[in-house]
Amino acid sequence: MLHYHIADKQGEKQMFANTISENTRIYILRNSRLLERQMYSVLFEKAPVEMVIKAIAAYQNADGGFGNGIEPDLLTPVSTGIGMETAFYYLDMLTNKKHCTDQVNPLLQRAREWVEHSITENGIIPIIPDDVRSYPHQVWWLNSDETRILSLAGYLAKFNMPLRQRAKRIVARFADTLAIPDVLTEYNYPLFVYAVNETSFSRWDQVLDVLQQKLTEHIYEPRESYFLLTRYWYHFIDMMPEELVERQIERYVDSIEADGGMPNPYPELPWWRPIVTLDFLLILNRLELLDRLE
Numbered sequence: 001m002l003h004y005h006i007a008d009k010q011g012e013k014q015m016f017a018n019t020i021s022e023n024t025r026i027y028i029l030r031n032s033r034l035l036e037r038q039m040y041s042v043l044f045e046k047a048p049v050e051m052v053i054k055a056i057a058a059y060q061n062a063d064g065g066f067g068n069g070i071e072p073d074l075l076t077p078v079s080t081g082i083g084m085e086t087a088f089y090y091l092d093m094l095t096n097k098k099h100c101t102d103q104v105n106p107l108l109q110r111a112r113e114w115v116e117h118s119i120t121e122n123g124i125i126p127i128i129p130d131d132v133r134s135y136p137h138q139v140w141w142l143n144s145d146e147t148r149i150l151s152l153a154g155y156l157a158k159f160n161m162p163l164r165q166r167a168k169r170i171v172a173r174f175a176d177t178l179a180i181p182d183v184l185t186e187y188n189y190p191l192f193v194y195a196v197n198e199t200s201f202s203r204w205d206q207v208l209d210v211l212q213q214k215l216t217e218h219i220y221e222p223r224e225s226y227f228l229l230t231r232y233w234y235h236f237i238d239m240m241p242e243e244l245v246e247r248q249i250e251r252y253v254d255s256i257e258a259d260g261g262m263p264n265p266y267p268e269l270p271w272w273r274p275i276v277t278l279d280f281l282l283i284l285n286r287l288e289l290l291d292r293l294e
Contacts, residue, residue: 023260031274049100064110073138081125081148088155116167123174147190154193186227219244234283
């Protein structure tokens with residue numbers, strides 16, 4: 001059984017009464033793809049880390065990019081920016097696992113080659129509409145995805161494998177053209193991911209000052225749901241007011257349904273329900289907010 005805790009204001013660990021039950025484990029293992037089942041087994045059941053690295057590598061193409069449906073709303077086999085970001089997210093969840101660097105670095109080196117090869121002089125990685133239309137997809141993946149390069153560059157810097165000079169200059173020039181978002185929305189995180197990880201970015205301190213202010217304001221906004229404790233915003237947990245973190249965790253745990261799954265934020269896309277259920281556990285574990293009790 002999984003219990004979670006967070007530190008209280010005195011630095012003591014406060015164990016909440018809520019538990020994430022065996023039902024959640026069963027729900028994830030029964031309803032998830034192989035990739036998510038392997039993530040759960042490796043991080044919570046002491047399965048060999050090689051299992052999940054092989055599962056992630058199965059989505060990597062010969063060009064070094066990731067596709068083949070690793071982003072479940074975009075089933076094109078060709079490499080895409082969102083495919084790459086999804087792989088980076090799962091690899092980041094393994095950071096707390098010891099002795100996996102030698103296995104992960106070859107994937108990252110090939111991934112960096114793809115990013116550097118795919119970036120345009122304007123600083124973006126374009127989506128090719130014909131590639132998208134040829135396979136099952138959600139319609140929003142026909143839209144522009146221009147800022148994706150910023151989260152990819154941020155992840156690579158976080159992995160200590162930053163873009164090399166030409167690509168780094170192109171991305172920095174593109175980032176400098178962007179306005180800092182004045183409202184936090186679920187998907188406008190890429191500039192912040194770039195700023196928090198790529199300290200060579202000339203405006204990193206200005207961008208993060210705005211983010212800090214917005215996170216502080218966020219706690220006072222009435223809302224039915226939160227998007228900050230997600231695969232998009234977990235990078236900034238250390239910048240979030242403690243009360244905001246507590247409130248999100250309590251809301252998530254209280255929302256677990258009888259079968260062990262989380263409510264699906266995309267009810268018309270049922271494959272996301274086991275993914276978001278696992279995401280909650282992965283992020284708490286990655287941020288050392290989750291205790292696994294033997």
